[in-house]
Amino acid sequence: MRLTPGAGHDVDLDDVDLLDLDLYTSGDPHRIWDAMRARAPLHHQTLAEGREFWSLTRYDDVCRVLGDHREFTSERGTVITHLGEDDVAAGVLLTSTDPPRHTEVRRPIAPKLTARAVRSWEDGIRRAIVRFLEPAVESGTFDLGEQVQRLPAIVTGPLLGIPEQDWDGLVQLTSMVMAPSDPHFKLGSEAATLAIAHHELVDYVTQWVKRRRSDGGEDESLLDHLMSVRAGGAPLTDEEIALDGYSILLGANITTPWTISGTVQALVEHPEQYARAAADLSLVPNLVEEGLRWTSSACNFMRYAVHDVEIGGGTIPAGGAVVAWIGSANRDGTQFPDPHRFDITRDNAKRQVAFGFGPHFCIGAPLARMTLRIFFEELLGRCESIEFAGEPQHLRSIFIAGMTQLPVTVRRRRPDGRHRGGQRVAGPATAGADAAARPAGTTDSGCPAIAAVLPQQVPVKANSGF
Numbered sequence: 001m002r003l004t005p006g007a008g009h010d011v012d013l014d015d016v017d018l019l020d021l022d023l024y025t026s027g028d029p030h031r032i033w034d035a036m037r038a039r040a041p042l043h044h045q046t047l048a049e050g051r052e053f054w055s056l057t058r059y060d061d062v063c064r065v066l067g068d069h070r071e072f073t074s075e076r077g078t079v080i081t082h083l084g085e086d087d088v089a090a091g092v093l094l095t096s097t098d099p100p101r102h103t104e105v106r107r108p109i110a111p112k113l114t115a116r117a118v119r120s121w122e123d124g125i126r127r128a129i130v131r132f133l134e135p136a137v138e139s140g141t142f143d144l145g146e147q148v149q150r151l152p153a154i155v156t157g158p159l160l161g162i163p164e165q166d167w168d169g170l171v172q173l174t175s176m177v178m179a180p181s182d183p184h185f186k187l188g189s190e191a192a193t194l195a196i197a198h199h200e201l202v203d204y205v206t207q208w209v210k211r212r213r214s215d216g217g218e219d220e221s222l223l224d225h226l227m228s229v230r231a232g233g234a235p236l237t238d239e240e241i242a243l244d245g246y247s248i249l250l251g252a253n254i255t256t257p258w259t260i261s262g263t264v265q266a267l268v269e270h271p272e273q274y275a276r277a278a279a280d281l282s283l284v285p286n287l288v289e290e291g292l293r294w295t296s297s298a299c300n301f302m303r304y305a306v307h308d309v310e311i312g313g314g315t316i317p318a319g320g321a322v323v324a325w326i327g328s329a330n331r332d333g334t335q336f337p338d339p340h341r342f343d344i345t346r347d348n349a350k351r352q353v354a355f356g357f358g359p360h361f362c363i364g365a366p367l368a369r370m371t372l373r374i375f376f377e378e379l380l381g382r383c384e385s386i387e388f389a390g391e392p393q394h395l396r397s398i399f400i401a402g403m404t405q406l407p408v409t410v411r412r413r414r415p416d417g418r419h420r421g422g423q424r425v426a427g428p429a430t431a432g433a434d435a436a437a438r439p440a441g442t443t444d445s446g447c448p449a450i451a452a453v454l455p456q457q458v459p460v461k462a463n464s465g466f
């Protein structure tokens, strides 16, 4: 999706098709959302075959839809790709439950992912990012969009307890769920791509749980933790663990890389902001917030109205599908003055809603924020400058905004110029030495490698996104 909107032009909102994939691949959705916020804050669209949905684009309305489960339920699915089909994992999957069940499942997982808890992973994540960045920066020119897709698996794989040899396969599968129409990930039809990916991902986690149960080993990984979670006084069933593991895997893999490519693109377009952040690394946390706002990589989530709801100057009837456009809320000028200006010093950038709002607020936000902060500290610390080396290619997805290709050329900083201002960051030499000291076959979290288990024949259970 084009993140810097083109010149303003008249938009005929009666003609707009918000589910047109071309809009996100080669169009300019921000100009359409601008017009919707101004003229049709509650927008209604009926598809050719009769399915319909309502859209909300203003910041306050988006927060209300995402934040109030009594008016807008998650239990029938939350991803627009499945508009009109009820979620078969409703009431089970973390993402497609409402309180109180949602609170019961989320409460025991959340302490593992707080800002404080994830801090203990910082050194391991930094080493993983350095190992990832070093060869790319050394090569001078590389496709950041393509390469960065592996990063979350490298970072979260060990935390989840997933062996290294499985990462590439899982990245591919999660990408298939997120963008089943993108030529990079499509296998036959969109429906077939989704079905294959859901099946294999749920099955992967199911087999993983079986293995861990028979190993009986102790581990600190997130998936191990899910096995000890109790909801409503009872342990999670294997199916529930598989579905929640699937949610975390998807959540982790499909968002962070796109935020990186969107933010890097903005920094290349604004070299003065790149130079400013590189000169003062204490600006990086705010750069991360502005990058999240700017990219809004999970650009919408869906709910269904529980009863007739008045909102945005109109009424959504009971049972109506409602799409909250996060990408639009994050460019609402009533909240973010001059919203289409990328500004790493914006003083309220942290009000962005890229991680959602309310009970389903992203459980991985502290981990994502830390990963992004470390990535930009290491990139800015290593590279004097960064330029485009080719045309970006946008992901063909309604749901996720990002770039599958973003060729860049970087100029490496002289070793003595690495730490200019701001906080000191761990250097590549240390990271390399630590990595070399790890026992063979283990990851940063120390998880032993276990065999890949893709794919087995089990029925497809979930049709949710993450």
Ligand code: HEM
Pocket (backbone or CB within 6 Å): 066, 074, 078, 094, 095, 096, 106, 156, 247, 248, 249, 250, 251, 252, 253, 255, 256, 259, 296, 297, 298, 301, 326, 353, 354, 355, 356, 357, 359, 360, 361, 362, 363, 364, 365, 367, 368, 466
């Ligand atoms: C830049 C990175 C990320 C972005 C932009 C993002 C965005 C979001 C958003 C908007 C939601 C709310 C969904 C809703 O309201 O229905 C969400 C939920 C969720 N995210 Fe993230 N996410 C990111 C990273 C992560 C990571 C690293 C993880 C895993 C550790 C993760 C796991 C989840 C899970 C499991 C949920 C469901 C929470 C619930 O339903 O209570 N996300 N994310």
